[in-house]
Amino acid sequence: MGGRYCAEALVIGAGPAGLGVALGLARSGIDVVVLEGQAGVGSRRRGETIRFDKDMESLLGQGFFEQQVVKRISKRTYFSHTGNCLVNRAISNPNIIINWEHFLNAMAHEAECAGARIWTGATVVDLLEEGGGICGVRAMIGGSAGEELRAKAVFSCGGCDDPASRHLRWDRSKIDLPVVKQLVSGYTGPADRLEYHFHVSGGGLTIGTIFPRARGEAEIILLDAMPTAGSQLTFEEFAAQHPLFGERLAGTDPFYTLETRIPMGGMLSRVSPRAGLVMAGDALGHVQARGGSGIKTSFLIGFGAGELGARAIRSGPWTQEVSDRFERHMASLPHLRSLWRHNFIYSKLRRQIFGRLHTPGDMDRYWPCLKTVLR
Numbered sequence: 602m603g604g605r606y607c608a609e610a611l612v613i614g615a616g617p618a619g620l621g622v623a624l625g626l627a628r629s630g631i632d633v634v635v636l637e638g639q640a641g642v643g644s645r646r647r648g649e650t651i652r653f654d655k656d657m658e659s660l661l662g663q664g665f666f667e668q669q670v671v672k673r674i675s676k677r678t679y680f681s682h683t684g685n686c687l688v689n690r691a692i693s694n695p696n697i698i699i700n701w702e703h704f705l706n707a708m709a710h711e712a713e714c715a716g717a718r719i720w721t722g723a724t725v726v727d728l729l730e731e732g733g734g735i736c737g738v739r740a741m742i743g744g745s746a747g748e749e750l751r752a753k754a755v756f757s758c759g760g761c762d763d764p765a766s767r768h769l770r771w772d773r774s775k776i777d778l779p780v781v782k783q784l785v786s787g788y789t790g791p792a793d794r795l796e797y798h799f800h801v802s803g804g805g806l807t808i809g810t811i812f813p814r815a816r817g818e819a820e821i822i823l824l825d826a827m828p829t830a831g832s833q834l835t836f837e838e839f840a841a842q843h844p845l846f847g848e849r850l851a852g853t854d855p856f857y858t859l860e861t862r863i864p865m866g867g868m869l870s871r872v873s874p875r876a877g878l879v880m881a882g883d884a885l886g887h888v889q890a891r892g893g894s895g896i897k898t899s900f901l902i903g904f905g906a907g908e909l910g911a912r913a914i915r916s917g918p919w920t921q922e923v924s925d926r927f928e929r930h931m932a933s934l935p936h937l938r939s940l941w942r943h944n945f946i947y948s949k950l951r952r953q954i955f956g957r958l959h960t961p962g963d964m965d966r967y968w969p970c971l972k973t974v975l976r
């Protein structure tokens with residue numbers, strides 16, 4: 602097989618998972634190239650809240666979080682569909698509102714300082730196979746027709762659009778939930794709390810969130826948490842059915858809109874589904890079911906995969922046996938274990954409670970039970 606050998610390891614995607622992998626590999630002395638399809642790191646914004654995490658801080662440097670704070674918020678309010686029930690929560694480890702592009706570039710800087718090379722404007726169109734394993738990628742770089750790049754291992758961290766998921770023909774519809782995000786200016790609602798507004802109809806559940814930012818800006822999200830046929834609402838439809846939500850958005854001006862998916866419906870497959878291939882982050886559903894943790898878990902699991910991947914690369918050709926051993930080592934990573942545990946408990950509990958909510962009235966009736974899982 603032809604193609605240019607360009608590094609020991611190729612990472613697809615410079616999101617939190619790909620940058621975590623790149624940092625783990627580069628700090629272990631592996632020559633790594635990250636291929637990012639966007640023109641710049643972080644130019645397509647995703648989640649912009651995180652909570653301080655000591656493991657992340659120890660990898661990214663003391664003071665990393667402090668430098669990223671746009672705002673701190675330590676209160677949350679959840680409203681039932683009718684608005685008749687609500688619960689207020691105080692958050693002991695406050696939510697930090699960040700700027701996605703700055704945050705990602707700060708992580709990329711750490712990876713580059715460790716020796717990783719990041720190529721932007723490099724879109725992977727497919728993976729290259731040899732002898733049943735993955736040996737490289739085909740990528741469009743700077744508008745080229747498609748260049749074949751070879752490496753000892755490929756780490757696919759392309760999020761919901763991950764090319765390895767496509768190559769392996771996985772059905773992602775089980776785990777990917779539709780989500781729409783808007784950043785708005787002119788927000789005059791409560792600036793000291795995150796708000797969650799629930800909507801129930803026809804067995805479906807949608808959550809409208811309002812996260813205030815600095816200078817009268819806010820992040821508004823509609824997440825189809827239990828999608829059913831035709832359950833996806835526009836912001837206008839949601840606002841029309843939820844007067845308080847509508848009131849909050851009145852007079853605001855959207856300046857950024859993103860329609861995408863978020864894999865909060867569970868996890869897919871092994872971390873190394875093929876010899877020479879590792880996946881991490883949203884590509885596999887590494888997001889806690891209760892939300893607000895995708896950046897942290899993707900980055901930390903990515904970093905662990907990078908460190909363990911470096912050992913596997915050094916052990917010789919990446920055979921199926923190496924993949925099996927890698928998988929066993931990944932299974933004992935504390936961050937992956939805690940994600941499994943968390944999703945098992947919360948997904949099960951959530952499904953059981955949400956499964957009983959068919960009308961807005963049901964939600965108020967079950968509120969005493971429901972509010973125990975709203976934290």
Ligand SMILES: Cc1cc2nc3c(=O)[nH]c(=O)nc-3n(C[C@H](O)[C@H](O)[C@H](O)COP(=O)(O)OP(=O)(O)OC[C@H]3O[C@@H](n4cnc5c(N)ncnc54)[C@H](O)[C@@H]3O)c2cc1C
Pocket residue numbers: 613614615616617618619636637638639643645647648649650651723724725726758759760761762763764780781782822861862863881882883884887888892893894895896897899
């Ligand atoms: C609207 C929204 C709000 C969210 N809110 C939060 C929140 O508040 N807090 C939180 O912690 N998490 C939040 N999340 C989840 C969090 O953003 C994700 O879990 C996290 O970004 C996953 O990281 P990742 O690296 O796996 O994927 P991504 O961040 O999606 O990064 C994947 C990267 O791969 C690149 N890529 C994709 N395909 C290719 C290709 N073929 N070739 C080259 N590059 C490619 C993409 O351009 C992208 O840069 C939110 C997600 C969404 C969608």
